[in-house]
Amino acid sequence: MTVVTYRQAITRGIADALSADDDVFLFGEDVARAGGAFKTTDGIWEQFGDARVLDTPISEQAIVGTAIGAAIRGLRPLAEVMFADFAAVCFDGIVNELAKYRYMTGGQVTCPVTIHMANGAGTGFGAQHSQPAENWFLNTPGLKVVVPATVTDAYALMRAAVEDDDPVLYFEHKGLFGMRGELPDDVPRVELGVAETVRSGEHVTVVATQQMRHRALAAAEQLAEEGVEVELIDPRTLVPFDHATVRASLERTNRLLVVQEGSAGGSWGGTLITHVLQEGFELLDAPPLLVCSDETPVPYAGPLEAAWLPTVERIADAIRRTARY
Amino acid sequence: MTVVTYRQAITRGIADALSADDDVFLFGEDVARAGGAFKTTDGIWEQFGDARVLDTPISEQAIVGTAIGAAIRGLRPLAEVMFADFAAVCFDGIVNELAKYRYMTGGQVTCPVTIHMANGAGTGFGAQHSQPAENWFLNTPGLKVVVPATVTDAYALMRAAVEDDDPVLYFEHKGLFGMRGELPDDVPRVELGVAETVRSGEHVTVVATQQMRHRALAAAEQLAEEGVEVELIDPRTLVPFDHATVRASLERTNRLLVVQEGSAGGSWGGTLITHVLQEGFELLDAPPLLVCSDETPVPYAGPLEAAWLPTVERIADAIRRTARY
Amino acid sequence: MTSETTSPALDQDVQLEMLRAMHEIRFFEDACHRLFASGAVRGTTHLCQGQEAVNVGALHALRADDQMTCTYRGHGAVLAKGVALDRSFGEILGKADGLCGGKGGSMHLTDVARGALGSFAIVGGHLPVSVGVAFAARYRGTDEISVCFFGDGSTNIGAFHESLNLASVWRLPVLFVCENNLYGEYSPLHTTTPIEVLADRAAAYGMPGVRIDGNDVLEVHATVTAAAARARAGEGPTLIEAMTYRQKGHSRADPAKYRPDGELEAWLARDPIVLHERALAADGVAQEQLDAIRAAAERAVEEALERAQSWSEPAVETRLEHVWA
Amino acid sequence: MTSETTSPALDQDVQLEMLRAMHEIRFFEDACHRLFASGAVRGTTHLCQGQEAVNVGALHALRADDQMTCTYRGHGAVLAKGVALDRSFGEILGKADGLCGGKGGSMHLTDVARGALGSFAIVGGHLPVSVGVAFAARYRGTDEISVCFFGDGSTNIGAFHESLNLASVWRLPVLFVCENNLYGEYSPLHTTTPIEVLADRAAAYGMPGVRIDGNDVLEVHATVTAAAARARAGEGPTLIEAMTYRQKGHSRADPAKYRPDGELEAWLARDPIVLHERALAADGVAQEQLDAIRAAAERAVEEALERAQSWSEPAVETRLEHVWA
Ligand SMILES: Cc1ncc(C[n+]2csc(CCOP(=O)(O)OP(=O)(O)O)c2C)c(N)n1
Ligand SMILES: Cc1ncc(C[n+]2csc(CCOP(=O)(O)OP(=O)(O)O)c2C)c(N)n1
Ligand SMILES: [Mg+2]
């Protein structure tokens, strides 16, 4: 049991994935000698060498395509796309080739590709380096989407992603890189599609990921002092989504609040709320609220970016509204 | 008043847009001499010539970037991206550059770019040429999204899109190209963001676009014989969305059904349902159902693709469930 | 690197086998033409009559364990890789026993067991995949080669650039075989491409590039044999530009009116099958033997089509399979 | 085309003006370095000390009505285009009166009124935009030129390929100025690029390409003057590879440990400002005058920074503006 940062947990997850399976290789821009633009691959190249840890040109389309080609020939590529925003540059490879390859060939190929990318706002990188890009991929069946929020999940979900036989998009949140937490020497496995109940409570079910999970927890603790007990659920993977855990919680709380970084349109929060309503309408005693960002790009200036992200206060207010409804 | 196809209405819309404003130019792959892969630009080059109608290399990233650069210098580019699926190849240009350019520069530029693309399933083109791609763009503020379903809308929305000072993605549905309808000589303007109430009814509000609008109408007529009166709304543009018209309808029907081509995740249907619930939860006497496609890519074989798309029967059943609830 | 027409004459059995293979493809494509023209199949198809020598010459110069990717115009490449005629027809007809169980279609013929790794419908989409296939071969210590077929127009898309660059930096065993059939869809190459000899683009990647007569199956065979030896020796990729001609239109819908007078006739006079038959006759092969080969191929194709037509359509539930591993 | 160092000597006033401009950029970047190093500004910045001669030589060879696009490493290009120092600082500081009202930040300095059309943070993103800018110039019958600055590593991304190809097919007035500073992030060029001379890539587009000394402001000026004349004469684009050096790390976080011993020192000995001062002294300009220019630039930058620091932050409501026209 040691205390490490979220960043270090990712690095250990990558290192252990490479140790566990010789078919795993790591590649991307500046991931080898430089140890990654975010230092999430620090020391990996030194440990595993040129054959298994490779720097690439600035060619995201080539990176994704190479991962696909290597995967269908028996390898387990772990590719880095530096900022998740750059997934737009290789979007075709991800949504038209990677996601559909197995299906279009009637199951002749499997694509055990993991693409890890730095996600999200709050760090002053501006509109083209701050998007919560997970929402771009929700309407493309065939992709698994992982959004770790803690040190242990950062590690365990990296392991699960690389071991998974389907394409997995692993989004690490830039705002969490420096967060510290305990990482056991033998981290328990986490399956993709299994949520974590962060906090139990009988009044309101709150679902949140990454940065917002931590803000929601802070809000929940405020509310506890007001006598409102929040059940906080972190789905940890958006695809597949652990609907059973959310439903079980709603059967007790009958109130749902989803907190997400990013605007409402085409988002995972809206997808979750819609799903709950298809079978669970009767469960709800209050409107299932979505706390999210404004319908704007991510602004640069500190106060503007801060206002774009849901704050603990906004979350707490929404919980109050939901509880009182 | 003449009867034309949806395809011809698009062509006339393009021709009239070029006639109305010398700053409008049309370009894309095989749009000039060949008249477009779908013949939606048939005769345009003959009428307007090399200077204003240009064939491009197979370079979607260059097409979108060129449109942006020309737009900020005062032109009104009308670009064709043949199949909407190919928007994935130029996704960065659309979501990271086009959508954010005005915002990132604090309003220094306007981007009156229209990109028209052939959208959707049902024509046997397979998984990489059949996606309802409008859902890729919903989480990217800064893009207007247009989805015409009729001959008059195909024309009027093309005119409105080109005249609009913001980026507009105009999705023409492949399954509707051959559909015939009357096109008045002087087509009334349609503003972006104004829905059409296709059919009035007091029991269930159904919202649908493109192919699904027509299937929903067929279902509505079946239901009328059973005494269930459907109010069918075609939003026509997804961004901006005419929430007022939907809400006004729900105030009378208190029942909502959304019918869409494409899977549920990150979709416009889920976005709409979530939005309605934020302010309109009390309006709903029944679960707001989403009739949509399976969470799979679009299969090729006729029976499989047919089953992937919501059928009139499935829509009718969902209306019944909603009405009876 | 210069073309290798001066290599030792090829064993006549191989030459006769290549004739058979070209006939088979020709009859297969003619049958497809009838199937689509008659409306017996929905969607679209892209035929390769006139280009058979490129696929056959290249793939007969390679080993069964070499790996091939190609485009929507890939029937010839797939058949030349030894894929069954009936299952290929079956896929195009959307049958349960088609290569992909009817999920892929004409643009996605795939038979991984034969090293036909996939037919890709997004221009440029498979080039980076072919790089990954070559990477895997080297990573796993095999001396397999990755061969990638694509068209002249595809050399203008970004993925082409990124793929050749990366393959060269990593000195991977990939053969990039450009089938220059003078057109990208309806556009003659010179309208979209500022240089004449596409093989010259190899210089931008420090890679050998060679332009050859793609209608001379022996020249193709000799060139690919030499490039393959180079690749297996670890000397890296080669760009081969094979000059050929698409005797039919771009796709089902295209009558190819845009061709200059006499162009088709001139190329028909250089039909690769005719040329090869002539060469074999000059080598003393009896006309009877040549005719017998042709007749056998025709019969094989007819029988395969009949078998495939007798197969059943896929069960609708199968559309839900093969999204996930 | 070969470099034009032999062109008639440039008017000394212009040469002195270029010295002032280079000093201004140098002091500006040094100030940015302090601001970010001290943590006074969040996010990241990409500085161009050592590369000033490329931006200044190029933009002083062009007209005020010529249009410029550049990258996140664009402070030098923007200032060389005549953009105000204080509003540039203001944007980086996220102030209301910054160039973009604080919405853009260090990577997006833009002043359309000065022809500084934008700084782009996605590698390759602005190359096609620069093509569109040139298209608009020709479409509107002006003889304006579009100049586009980008780095060596950017020549490996797909958008580079598509942009140069299209600009050449259409013979547009664009100057593609590649600032070859030997590194893409932390990777030396040879690790990502299989050729040495990037200017040679111009041949793949039938475009003249020239490699020049980017630290010799006069050589840059002469080369761009000639290329601009060519472009204005309708003879199309040119690729200019300016050899230079990034004296600081890639971005705020980078100490640039990866440099071989002596490399920095060797390039500091060829500092573009030192070289130009030396040349001017050799032409008889008095040291006092050179010192006065330097001192004035230093003062101007200091005062501009003080002004900018005194400005107020944007009101949070402004984050909702400028999404739409
Ligand atoms: C990214 C993308 N853009 C456009 C298309 C539409 N399209 C299909 S084939 C084709 C022409 C390709 O020409 P070429 O590369 O010469 O191959 P050929 O069809 O001649 O074999 C085009 C533009 C596509 N499939 N993908
Ligand atoms: C599409 C994309 N991929 C990766 C990055 C991250 N990135 C920012 S700068 C840079 C290096 C660019 O190198 P070069 O083109 O030589 O420009 P320089 O920074 O040296 O001026 C990279 C990889 C990016 N911004 N965009
Ligand atoms: Mg071609």
Ligand SMILES: [Mg+2]
């Ligand atoms: Mg560089």
